[in-house]
Amino acid sequence: MADDPRTPGAATAVPPEAAAIAALRPIEEAIAAQQRTYRSLQATLSVFGRTYDDARKDEQPTLTVLTGAQVISNALEAAVDACREELLTTQPGGGRPEHLLGEALERDVRMLTRGVRQRTIYQHTVRTHPPTLGYIEKVTAAGAEVHTLVEVFERMIICDREVAFIPTSDERSDGALQIRHPALLRFLAVLFDNAWARSVPVEPGGVPARSPLITSDVQRAILQAVVSGETDDSIARRMGMSRRSVAKHISRVSQQLGSGSRAQLGYLLATSGLLWLGQPPRFAPPERGF
Template identity: 65%
Template sequence: MHVLEQSLPRDLRDLRRGIRRRTIYQHTVRSDRTTLAYIERVTTEGAEVRTLAEVADRIIVFDRDLAFVPFSDEPHRALRIQHPALVRLLARHFDEAWARAVPVHPERVPLRTPVVTSDPQRTILQAVVGGETDESIARRLGMSRRSVAEHVRRVSERLGSNSRAQLGCLIATSGLLSGLLSGLLEA
């Protein structure tokens, strides 16, 4: 059974008891049917869900008094943090990520077409300008290397680039990073 399916009854019970829940996922979940079904169920009960391009470390903050940071190598164990300064730092980190994140509205997301927002596209292009490889970009964004390479190929073709270095220069000087990129990458 999928982890989200296992946690759904507990999460719905908590939401019905009035517990506020805000969750940030990666943009890549916007094309995952199971996750979208979970998001649709919890948002109808009052949860808020947003997505970001970057892979984010998981943190759980309760009432800004207590935080947990799960161990990556032991999924059922976590570091319990009660020091006020550390909890404040983690809460502020979450709030900053929340402000950058894009709200998820499952009823508006077509389940057959992967959704690509301007945020991951912008992140990919900024990484190309910064000299990152497709592999490192993919790892950071939680995407396949082939997906990143396809985004890069489309932009390279549109801008008439002959090399990765030239592409980085063209992106940096073209003004692409200041505007919406969806038209450039969707065609």
């Protein structure tokens, strides 16, 4: 219906299409206005998004979990290749497999030729592992510094104190954590420096594997583990030794102290004060290794 211009107060019928247009047009105009507002706001937020992404494109996450041997290897190689001043590494577990030593040698020599200072801490047990000793001889000739400790806390690599890698589990090849958080990097670097200060240098030409200092450190650590109730397998893993070598140490000490059982040996060691005397324990060296 619409007002009849010829008769005031009267109405006349109009086609439904015309009535629909009149009724729907305001709604369509309101929708169109909302769409224009939506598109304008979307364009503005898009600009903000690009600006935000540009500002953060050079930033990297402070903690990244790396999974898979190839992924870890690629990340390590990239970090070492980017290293410009200092590389710090700790390598627990005794001697390393020859194929890993070959990969590390090429990468490390390439880095050392750039003038990067490399410091590595192994366990004392590498001093009787010919492949690892061969690797150490080559990298030290290229300028690296290598020390050993009776026990190394965990595998770790720190590049320029800007990025570090540590394992995510006891199975070190399963995963690695890449660290870029400044506080964590500072903590790990201090941990390394403290261990370095207590470690024994591997001099050019090598140090006798059974030097008194090295031998007494290993013996003392094994006997302290016995007192703590550790098994031969646990001691071997922690010391980077074979279970057979650990058993030889313990058997030899048991005979010298007249012990008839593992429990009695632990008691005798704990009560004798042997492990806390100023002089290191004096025991005959094992036939092979430590």
